[in-house]
Amino acid sequence: MFRDIPLPHLDISNIRSSCASCSLRELCLPVGLNDQEIHILGDVVSHKRRISRGGYLHRTGIKFQSLFAIRSGFFKTCVLEEDGRQQVTGFHMTGELLGLDAISSDIHTCDAIALEDSEVCEIPFTKLEEISLVIPSLMRHFHKIMSREIVRDHGVMLLLGSMKAEERLATFLLNLSRRFCMRGYSESEFNLRMTREEIGSYLGLKLETVSRAFSKLQDENIITVDNKRIQINDITRLRLKMGNSSCVT
Amino acid sequence: MFRDIPLPHLDISNIRSSCASCSLRELCLPVGLNDQEIHILGDVVSHKRRISRGGYLHRTGIKFQSLFAIRSGFFKTCVLEEDGRQQVTGFHMTGELLGLDAISSDIHTCDAIALEDSEVCEIPFTKLEEISLVIPSLMRHFHKIMSREIVRDHGVMLLLGSMKAEERLATFLLNLSRRFCMRGYSESEFNLRMTREEIGSYLGLKLETVSRAFSKLQDENIITVDNKRIQINDITRLRLKMGNSSCVT
DNA sequence: GATGTTAATTGATCTGAATCAAACTGCTTT
DNA sequence: AAAGCAGTTTGATTCAGATCAATTAACATC
Structure with a gap:
């Protein structure tokens, strides 16, 4: 569905120092490492995997071996309840x-399910822990990443509560906007990769309520909605709608 | 308020090997460490702090220096919104x-606010990271603790959503029950440290709704409520009330 | 023990979102 | 192009929980 819409590929490598090893600079992990350290890390994360739209990156209950860094694409994570319905716990991008x-x-x-054709780097976790011992800055950065996830979850709790x-x-829209922006895409115009139902699941709402909320924002000329295509016309007023400013990092 | 109700002090030290350094075994951190490693860790976490009921352990916006391990007592963590209301993000115990x-x-x-007179160990975080480098099992355990926090938050998201x-x-009650039980207290009878309003904030409900839900469970003879004193009469039926079994670790 | 204060319960009413239902849109398949 | 299907929108109705309000209970202070 999105394959016809060419999106610019994110490449941070040219705004930092260049790096031979598998474009590792694009990942979230190597922040602040020198080239030698990047090289060590490169040996660990070299294994790539492609997941096509709808495919599983991992499933509930299987043994944990590796973390996955998203190189390109879009994922949702969700927990499955007994009755078969699923609750989305997050959307994840490059x-x-x-x-x-x-x-x-x-x-x-x-x-973890791909919402579009995606590519990930597999990072065997025990190896990551091992090299953390010799690259302290990597360990520190990893701690920050985990902590950021906790902060993010608190934001969602605030939203839901x-x-x-x-x-x-x-x-939700402002959060997506900011994340797209950080990756070099437009902050005011983007395609949703997920359905209204998935948005609803994430936001603790039914799909009809999500749809109505979209329509309402459109009626107020704050956004323009064309199915999955979202255009933010007035980001200031959208921020006002949010109320609590401090949520969802 | 709770000072008149003598609660047995949790002491895991006698069910593991005994340890001289500041009853460190009581903490969550030293799992699986040998005595020498415990000693190294002990030098780091030696600083204790008392917080009396209503006191702040830390406030939003202040610089982060240390983690705090709760030795005794009960805390809530909450984020303050602009309008002055507060959203509780968690309750925390020994x-x-x-x-x-x-x-x-x-x-x-x-x-982080103490809901009863409490005692914490201060753990300077940079020091913790330093000794993590020489005690790999401590690092691994610390990663598990952070990850567990993420899983816990996902459970709350499921609950709220x-x-x-x-x-x-x-x-909520079953979660408290299990945590009290793990600490050697009764799983079927305990005192709530928090108000209905704080419970409501945590659960995304108004205090009146919390009160009504208590009354309803009491009417069904599943629990007995006497102000802050809760007795679980039929834990099986309480579990059935929960519906989704996999929530809130 | 009296008094002010905070917390909890319970009732009445209102409302935002869920539910039920129907129509429509856009994709995919043949 | 037609048919089928998943996803979306919109309307009508219902309901769980919020809000408003009053009462009672627990606790702290003098």
């Missing part, structure tokens, strides 16, 4: 790290 | 680690 939840018990606690439908959607 | 959210930005992102009031309260 540069983000998947699998952090599985460290605690060595078992994956959620499914105290915001109403429209505020939730505004927060 | 053995748990506070401050993990602050690692990402070196700034505390929430307040898809459960109704009664299910939320049942889940």
